[in-house]
Amino acid sequence: MPRTKGDHEARRRDVSEAVWRVLAAQGFGGLTLRAVATELGATTGLLTHYFPAKRDLVAHALDLLDQRTAARPRRAAGTGLAAVRAALLDILPLTAEATASNRIWVSSWDTALADPALSGEYALKYGRSRDKLRELVAAAQELGELPPGDPARIAAGAQSFVLGLVVQALFAPEAFPPPRQTELLDDYLAALVHPWPESR
Amino acid sequence: MPRTKGDHEARRRDVSEAVWRVLAAQGFGGLTLRAVATELGATTGLLTHYFPAKRDLVAHALDLLDQRTAARPRRAAGTGLAAVRAALLDILPLTAEATASNRIWVSSWDTALADPALSGEYALKYGRSRDKLRELVAAAQELGELPPGDPARIAAGAQSFVLGLVVQALFAPEAFPPPRQTELLDDYLAALVHPWPESR
DNA sequence: CCATTCACATAACAAGCGTTACGGTTATGT
DNA sequence: ACATAACCGTAACGCTTGTTATGTGAATGG
Incomplete structure (x- = not known):
């Protein structure tokens, strides 16, 4: 038919x-x-x-x-640190659709890691994602909302943090409800914001 | 035969x-x-x-x-913040064996997320892991090596950070060689160590 | 010393997989 | 209007999967 x-x-x-x-x-x-x-x-x-x-x-x-993932409804970006925060919040599984998307995302890692070509593609993709985040970080630094420092390093750290939070939230959604995730991210950003007086 | x-x-x-x-x-x-x-x-x-x-x-x-994973050769634990750092470093794919173990670990998430029972088991496992980390954090706080604050929150954040770093390092090992991973973790810990003067 | 159990190999099974061939409708172009 | 192509169901193919039945030699114990 x-x-x-x-x-x-x-x-x-x-x-x-x-x-x-x-x-x-x-x-x-x-x-x-x-x-x-x-x-x-x-x-x-x-x-x-x-x-x-x-x-x-x-x-x-x-x-x-x-x-x-790209077509997900994004929150208002703002500028500087607010834009960084918005970009990171957009990644987290705070809604049902975002949870489904992230669940699929994580499950794709098994397939991707088993195939070197796919693995390389993922590496590039995440690299581009870090680059975008790096630009947002650099912009926030120019506004004085983030302390100086290699923006690439800060971006890589932030991406790591959010990525790990995604995984944890997927496995224990009741332990990581949306408010908790936001809270943890804000903790991270707060620690990031504060300049570090002592010379290393 | x-x-x-x-x-x-x-x-x-x-x-x-x-x-x-x-x-x-x-x-x-x-x-x-x-x-x-x-x-x-x-x-x-x-x-x-x-x-x-x-x-x-x-x-x-x-x-x-x-x-x-449990039987992995651990580095000398030390006390306080050093113990926290050691525990987190032990998770990262800094050696070939640790990389293999982590690769298997990540690939297991697809299987685990598809099975609710396994998923729950994983949630418990990661919860216990966070609890252990929380104790280390609390000990470091008592030594004054970490600022006060809910140790569970700090532990959850640290675990997220390391977990995400594992995933990124697996996909882009050349972008996240062992020194880079250590560097990023130390950045994170440094931001964590510094107390936060301004009231929110 | 002999019966029983253990530790496998062998071989087949049904089910599920991706793939292919083929047939019949429906649309498309001339 | 008619040949051609696109669209899609039907059905089967070969392969791999997990599972099961059966056989056999070694270990074990009474």
């Missing part, structure tokens, strides 16, 4: 949504053609039409992860 | 080592009965003798991860 009207773009979106639902439920390890097909109410024949091979499905899933 | 001398314990260790090698090479997603069997130079019959079902193999692999 093929589609009566060939709304191809809409069907493509349906496929993506089915992929996303499978990822949210089973993670990357459970991403299988038949799982996506039944989630979509279709068969594997449809999927092989859109994705010649499994690796293409996985690639699409990774694209989807990128794209939905 | 069964073993001539029934060195059962030794064989058990051989099995564990084969499991570990498979995990290091393929991650948790590649942990399969036949992979372990061929790595061991045996058949699946042996494995089903030791592990009635696959879940038992996975459980054993997780135990192995726990146990080898």
Whole structure:
């Protein structure tokens, strides 16, 4: 029973949504053609039409992860330190959608670490993310809202902190509810803000 | 061709080592009965003798991860802040073995997040880890080497930081060589050490 | 010393996987 | 209007997976 009207773009979106639902439920390890097909109410024949091979499905899933992460509703950026804080808060699993996205993100690490090519791609991606954060840090420093110091180092530290907080919050959501996460991030930023009088 | 001398314990260790090698090479997603069997130079019959079902193999692999992480050669602990630093340094992938262990650790998160029971177990495990760190933090506070403040909060923050640093170092080992990791951790600790004069 | 249990190999099983071939509709272009 | 291509279901393929049944030689114990 093929589609009566060939709304191809809409069907493509349906496929993506089915992929996303499978990822949210089973993670990357459970991403299988038949799982996506039944989630979509279709068969594997449809999927092989859109994705010649499994690796293409996985690639699409990774694209989807990128794209939905990028398209997340961001809070008002502000300037200086406020922009840094906003950027970091945007990463944390503070909403249900952000939690789902982060859960998929973490589960993709198994696949990525097993494939050197994917691993390298991830390294570049995180490097770019650190660069963006570094610019925000540098801007905050110019405003005098952050003490001087290598902005790249500060950015790398902040990214580490947020990344680890994501993982912990995913495993223990009741121990790390949104207020707690915000609290911890603010602790981190407060410690960062304060200049360090003693020479090392 | 069964073993001539029934060195059962030794064989058990051989099995564990084969499991570990498979995990290091393929991650948790590649942990399969036949992979372990061929790595061991045996058949699946042996494995089903030791592990009635696959879940038992996975459980054993997780135990192995726990146990080898716990048995890692630790640096001299010291007291107060030095003990905190030592405990955090012990987590980072600063050696080849620690890197392998951490790689397996991260790859286990996909499996763990897909299974609610495992997920809860992990939450407890990380909770205990935070508790231990909290005690070290509290001890450092009593020595005056860390400013006052909720030790649980400080411990949670430190654990987040180190955890995220582990992930970043795994994906970009050349960008996060051991000296860089140590540097970043020391930055974090330095910011933590300094008391915060302004009331919020 | 012999029966029983243990410690495996061997081999097959059903289920699930990605992949492929093929057939029938529906749209598209000429 | 008709050939062609796109779209998608059906069905099967070969492979890998976990699991199970059966056999066999070594260890064990009464």
